[in-house]
Each structure stands twice: as C-alpha cells, then as structure tokens.
Amino acid sequence: MTISYDVAGDGPALVLLHSGVCDRRMWDPQWPDLLAAGHRVVRADFRGFGETPAPDGPHNDAEDVLHLMDALGIERAALVASSYGGRVALEVAARHPDRVSDLVLLCTALAGREPSAGLRAFAEREDALLEAGDVAGAVDLNVGTFLGPDADAPAREAVGRMQRHAFDVQLAVTERFPRITYDVDLSLVRARTLAVSGGRDLVDFRHIAAGLPDVLKDARHVELPWAGHLPSLERPAAVTELLLDFLRA
Numbered sequence: 001m002t003i004s005y006d007v008a009g010d011g012p013a014l015v016l017l018h019s020g021v022c023d024r025r026m027w028d029p030q031w032p033d034l035l036a037a038g039h040r041v042v043r044a045d046f047r048g049f050g051e052t053p054a055p056d057g058p059h060n061d062a063e064d065v066l067h068l069m070d071a072l073g074i075e076r077a078a079l080v081a082s083s084y085g086g087r088v089a090l091e092v093a094a095r096h097p098d099r100v101s102d103l104v105l106l107c108t109a110l111a112g113r114e115p116s117a118g119l120r121a122f123a124e125r126e127d128a129l130l131e132a133g134d135v136a137g138a139v140d141l142n143v144g145t146f147l148g149p150d151a152d153a154p155a156r157e158a159v160g161r162m163q164r165h166a167f168d169v170q171l172a173v174t175e176r177f178p179r180i181t182y183d184v185d186l187s188l189v190r191a192r193t194l195a196v197s198g199g200r201d202l203v204d205f206r207h208i209a210a211g212l213p214d215v216l217k218d219a220r221h222v223e224l225p226w227a228g229h230l231p232s233l234e235r236p237a238a239v240t241e242l243l244l245d246f247l248r249a
Contacts, residue, residue: 003064004051005044009035012101013077014247015065016043017085019230020109021142022162023050026082029236030243037244042077044068046088049166054173060180062091069099078102079191080243082232083146083205084109093191094184103193103219104243105212107205107229111184116204130171139164148200148228155233186215193219194246196239198227205229 006024014034016027024043034041045052046061065088069077078101081089086108093100115123122145129138142163143156151159193216197209206223213219222242224231232239 003044003047003068005042005068006031007040007042007072009038009040011038011040013069013072013074014039014041015069015074015077015079016041017065017079017081017089018043018046018049019083019085019107019146021146021159021166022082022230022233023166025050025158025162026230026233028158030080030232030240033240033244037247039247040074042068042072042074046085048170050162054169055177058177058180060182061088062095063180065089065092066096066099075099076101078104078247080104080106081108082106083229087111090186090189091182091184093189094186095182095188097188097190100189100191102247103189103191104196104246105193105209106196106232106239107198107201107227108195108208108212109205110208111181113204113208116202118202119204122202130167135164135167135171138167145202146229148198148226148231148234150226150234151228151230155230159230159233186212187217189216191218194243195219195221196227196231196242197221197223198229198231199223199225200228202229 018026023045027043048054079089086105126138143160195209195212197206210221
C-alpha cells in the first residue's frame with residue numbers, strides 16, 4: 001500500500017506526522033512557514049486516515065514512514081510529530097537512528113505505557129458511543145478532550161472534520177488488521193529531541209514528555225502551560241516559532 005502524502009520545497013528534509021485524531025491536514029498552519037524557512041517538507045496520512053485507505057493487511061506505521069522516505073530519496077530527516085505520530089517517530093528513530101537528525105515531539109504518545117484512569121475513561125466512553133452508532137457524539141468527545149481552551153472555532157471544526165473522516169473510513173471496513181509492534185529501545189535514539197507537553201493536556205502525555213530527557217541521549221522538555229493536546233492547532237504561530245527555533249539551532 002502507498003500512503004498519501006504531500007512534498008514540496010528544497011533543503012533539509014522535514015517529515016510531519018499527524019496525531020490519531022487528525023490527518024496530514026493538521027499541519028496546514030505550519031506548512032507555508034516551514035517551506036519559507038528552507039526545508040523540503042513532507043507530510044503523510046497513516047493508514048485509515050485522510051486520503052490513505054484503511055489497512056489491507058498487518059502493517060507497521062514506522063515502516064510506512066521509512067518506505068516513504070526511501071521512495072522520495074530521503075536518507076535522513078528531522079521528524080516533527082504530534083501524539084500518536086510521536087510514538088511512530090520514536091520507533092523510527094530508535095530502530096533506524098541514522099535516518100533521523102532531529103525530533104520535535106508534540107504531546108507524544110509512547111508504546112507500552114499503562115493509561116491513566118482519565119485516558120481509560122475517555123476510551124471507554126468513545127467505544128460506547130461508537131457501539132451505539134453515535135459517531136457524531138464520538139467526534140464531539142474527541143474534540144472536547146484533545147483541544148485546549150485556546151483553540152478557536154475553525155480549529156475545532158477542522159479537528160471534527162478530520163476525526164469524522166477517520167471514523168468513517170475505519171468503521172466501514174469489514175476486516176480489521178493488526179498493527180505490527182516491536183520492542184523499542186529508546187536509548188538507541190541519537191536524534192536531538194525537543195519534547196513538548198501541554199499544561200492542559202491529559203496527565204499521560206505530560207508525564208511522557210517530562211520523562212523523555214531521562215531516557216534519550218540528547219533531549220529537553222518544554223511545557224506550554226496554555227496548551228491542550230494539540231498545541232500546533234491551538235496556537236499555530238507560537239508552535240511554528242518554537243519548532244523553527246529548535247531546528248535552526
């Protein structure tokens with residue numbers, strides 16, 4: 001399967017990986033500024049999101065990212081990733097450290113972590129709404145949970161559209177295929193890393209970001225006190241400035 005993507009620009013490669021409640025359109029606010037800063041920018045939809053169809057067999061999202069980099073002739077790139085995309089970026093950087101120069105992880109997820117009571121309650125409520133056929137309710141639940149108070153109406157509408165599309169694609173499949181998972185040793189990551197958390201986010205993601213400097217060789221943590229789980233959509237200009245400052249350093 002070929003995953004859908006956009007690529008533009010010249011210069012050092014920068015790959016954008018989306019969260020599990022969005023698709024590659026979440027990077028619309030950052031796209032022009034990253035190009036103007038002199039990067040070759042790539043953004044892609046994971047399987048079952050955006051314009052990429054649902055999986056047609058067992059799959060691994062990190063391997064999809066690496067295959068896309070190979071197809072575009074990108075030997076090494078910086079990865080900017082949100083939430084679930086951060087989990088994928090960490091797997092790429094741990095399994096293939098020579099392929100990743102820098103990591104910017106926005107409210108990243110992490111494989112193998114036991115969810116908090118709050119995150120379990122969210123997942124149970126989402127499952128109940130979907131089983132009852134209330135897809136609109138599940139969309140509203142995701143928008144309300146993962147966007148912080150600084151998100152404006154257009155951001156909330158955009159996340160709602162992306163999440164609704166993902167539900168429609170994923171619920172339409174007649175056969176579900178598993179993600180292939182690997183045990184990942186984060187101590188193998190060599191990329192310079194900026195781990196960003198949101199002060200208004202679920203505690204799971206705040207703790208993950210705060211703990212990454214203890215396990216990665218070259219990482220620092222920054223908390224944005226105003227942010228929920230999707231700061232790049234909540235205050236796009238501030239996050240664009242943050243990641244460009246890091247990438248220029």
